[in-house]
Amino acid sequence: MSSSDLSWLDAAIPPSSNQLLNTSIRDAIAKDPHYLPLFQNISNYIVSVRAQADASGEPAVKKRKLDTPSASGAASPAVSNTAGNTVPSTEGAVLTVEGISFSVPARKKFNLVITPAAVSALVPATGKVEFGVEVDDIAYICCLPVPEKAARQWNFCIIPRGATGLGDDTGDAIVFTIPDGPPKTASGDALGQGHDTSTYRSLLIDVLNGLLKASKSNISLVEEPKESIFFSVRPQSHRKGERAFHVKAHRGSKEGYLFFLKNGILSAFRKPLVYFNFGDIDSVSYTSITKRTFNLSIRVAEDRGGGDFEFSMIDQEDYTGIDAYVKENRLHDASMAEQRRARFFNVNGKKGDDDGDAAGPGELEKAWEDAEDEEEEDYVPGQHADEGGSDSESGSDDEDDEGSEAGSENMESDDEGSIDLRDELGSEMEDVDADAPKPKRVKRVRA
Numbered sequence: 001m002s003s004s005d006l007s008w009l010d011a012a013i014p015p016s017s018n019q020l021l022n023t024s025i026r027d028a029i030a031k032d033p034h035y036l037p038l039f040q041n042i043s044n045y046i047v048s049v050r051a052q053a054d055a056s057g058e059p060a061v062k063k064r065k066l067d068t069p070s071a072s073g074a075a076s077p078a079v080s081n082t083a084g085n086t087v088p089s090t091e092g093a094v095l096t097v098e099g100i101s102f103s104v105p106a107r108k109k110f111n112l113v114i115t116p117a118a119v120s121a122l123v124p125a126t127g128k129v130e131f132g133v134e135v136d137d138i139a140y141i142c143c144l145p146v147p148e149k150a151a152r153q154w155n156f157c158i159i160p161r162g163a164t165g166l167g168d169d170t171g172d173a174i175v176f177t178i179p180d181g182p183p184k185t186a187s188g189d190a191l192g193q194g195h196d197t198s199t200y201r202s203l204l205i206d207v208l209n210g211l212l213k214a215s216k217s218n219i220s221l222v223e224e225p226k227e228s229i230f231f232s233v234r235p236q237s238h239r240k241g242e243r244a245f246h247v248k249a250h251r252g253s254k255e256g257y258l259f260f261l262k263n264g265i266l267s268a269f270r271k272p273l274v275y276f277n278f279g280d281i282d283s284v285s286y287t288s289i290t291k292r293t294f295n296l297s298i299r300v301a302e303d304r305g306g307g308d309f310e311f312s313m314i315d316q317e318d319y320t321g322i323d324a325y326v327k328e329n330r331l332h333d334a335s336m337a338e339q340r341r342a343r344f345f346n347v348n349g350k351k352g353d354d355d356g357d358a359a360g361p362g363e364l365e366k367a368w369e370d371a372e373d374e375e376e377e378d379y380v381p382g383q384h385a386d387e388g389g390s391d392s393e394s395g396s397d398d399e400d401d402e403g404s405e406a407g408s409e410n411m412e413s414d415d416e417g418s419i420d421l422r423d424e425l426g427s428e429m430e431d432v433d434a435d436a437p438k439p440k441r442v443k444r445v446r447a
Contacts, residue, residue: 006026006029008040008043008044008047009022009025009026009039009040009043010022011043011047012042012043012044012046012047013025013043013046025039090113090115090118090120090122090129091115092115092116093113093114093115093188094114094115094116094188094189094190094193094207095112095113095114095186095187095188095189095190095191095203095204095207096111096112096113096114096186096187096188097111097112097178097183097185097186097200097204098111098112098124098185098186098187099111099124099185100112100121100176100177100178101176101177102121102174102175102176102177103155103175103176103177103269104172104173104174104175104269104271104273105131105172105173105174105271106121106130106131109124110122110123110124110130110176111123111124112176114188114190114207114208114211116135116211116214117134117135117136118132118133118134118135119132119133119135119138119158119174119208120132120133121174121176131174132174133158133160133174135211135212135215135217136215136216136217137160137161137217138158138159138160138161138212138215138217138219139159139160139161139163139164139217139219139275140157140158140159140164140219140220140223140263140264140275140277141156141157141158141159141208141212141219141221141222141223142156142157142222142223142224142259142261142266143155143156143157143201143204143205143222143223143224144157144224144225144245144246144259144266144268145225145245145246146177147244147246147257148236148238149238150238150239151179151180152179152180152239153177153178153179153180154177154178154180154200154201155175155176155177155268155269156175156176156177156178156204156222157173157174157175157266157268157269157273158173158174158175159173159174159273159275160173160174163273164274164275164277164280165267165272165273165274165275166274166275166276166280166300166304166305167300167304167305168305172271172272172273173272173273173275175268175269175273178200178201178204179200180199180200180201181199181200182197182198182199182200183197183199183200183203186200186203190203190206190207191203195207195210205222205224208221208222209221209222220263223261223262223263225245225259225261226262227243229260229261229262229325230245230260230261230321230322230325231243231244231245231321232244232245232246232247232317232318232321233317233318233320233321234247234315234317234318245259245260246258246259247260247314247315247318247322248313248314248315249267249296249311249312249313249314250311250312250313251267251309251310251311251312254270255270256268256269256270257269258296258311258314260321260322260325263277263278264276264277264278264280264281265281265298267309267311274309276298276300276309278329278331279301280300280301280304281298281299281300281301281331282299282300282301282302282306282332283298283299283331283332283333283334284296284297284298284299284326284331284332284333284334285297285299285333285334285335286319286323286335287310287335288312291316292315292316293312293313293314293315293316294314294316294319295310295311295312295313295314296310296311296314296322297309297310297311298310298311299334
């Protein structure tokens, strides 16, 4: 094809719409003709996308987002997953579940397709892969109850390698929600291979565990929360009598949930999800303690990027369970570390007590005990004495001894601020037994 025959360029980029770009491409081809095939391929692609958009009635920009070019022209081309790896086609799918609600990385309904090599989300209208992850690239999977929902639901969290939210990880996890019921929208060979098909949850766990066992990832199977590991003591008003496995916590201004699991701590379900494997945790500490809430700070090991992740406004009722979890899994409690002491309420111990400062506990109960001790130390006896209190009775025998010179002087000075019960009660004193002891003078307390 002659370099002077550029009708294909005018079809893709008409001079009337963008004269400068059209002219620039012509100049580039004239200077270096070997760029001719490249510009022609680009122009042909623009023309094809424009034709598809006209046929479907959708904007060209939206169409380009869904379509991924493929050299083989396969119906299900490869795409990039959330961790930046390539996902194979969905051919040979063992399980397809239609109309699954995803929340991360995109909040939309997709068809979930599981093959022996990958887990993918497909656009229902086009069958194109929107995102996915290879089984060998999966770092962690868990199935968690969705908090604060009247109808029981489950969230599957799939975390690819490079998407744990620590260090330089920039990828996104995959989170989708399934109902608690039989898998009515599921299809595929997996339904006839002896898997538990009683619910969506049991079927997906069986299928995913089978893939993980056969993969090279060498990771744990799908993890579920257990009461023996951790549960919240706070009752669930929407499902009475059922344990909650989450605690509410804020990270910055965003509210989310913390799940304390067998192999690590998960912060979910808002982007970005963060998964703290026990091997990634350098230490934990309790900070910003108040009467009703406290903060949990997780220090990440230096080889995983270092830094602190602080989760705030955790209810005090869950402290005991969280602290037991920390101790059970031998996560170093750094609450009394030197750089954290100023963030606590009166937990620095007594001055001069070097041993106490070095080995003081980092527990919440100790902080409150120290606060109470400080209040007792600040108390000044008699500062807020009530009228007619017991202080007025001390030394009364000396005041009644009129023969004592010192006593007389005290009585004269106190007469102005004292009262006689006989004068105050008047005739009512006539009913008092004559043998009753003489009423004592009561000292007035001046304001």
